[in-house]
Amino acid sequence: MEHKQPTIVVDGDACPVKTEIARAARSFRVPVVMVSSYDHRLEPQEGVSVVQVDRSSQSVDLYIVNHIAKGDIVITQDFGLACIAIGKGAIVLSPRGEQYSDENIDYLMERRHELAKRRRAGGKTKGPKAMNSDDRERFQQKLTKVLSNLQEKHDI
Secondary structure, rough: OOOOOEEEEOOOOOOOOOOHHHHHHHHOOOOEEEEEEEEOOOOOOOOEEEEEEOOOOHHHHHHHHHOOOOEEEEEEOOOOHHHHHHHHOEEEOOOOOOEEOOOOOHHHHHHHHHHHHHHOOOOOOOOOOOOOOHHHHHHHHHHHHHHHHHHHOOOO
């Protein structure tokens, strides 16, 4: 059976680690597809292609879900997209370097639901902390580790 080279597929609209993704992908010679709506201007670069979709709220997610395959790496902070990508056999990372998996995605989805209920009821919730250099470094290390593991397994 022929093994397909993985692709890194990025939910690019609000991704704060695009530079780190491109750098890691180049060093492992893995292609990157950045998917964003027409509202966000992304420039293709060596090894990085850009796909732009319409601006409706789920267009980026739908494109990604319809174009990923088992073994691809998806970068997103969207728990719903992460849940579907895991189901399709993708490796899913957050921009902060957290790996979403069957073991933690249910908890994260439930927590998101509870916070949304609290906000609808007039309650306040804190948003995520601002990204800092430690977050970027942690992400870079995690992506490099995932790519190394894939390389050892399948000689990408």
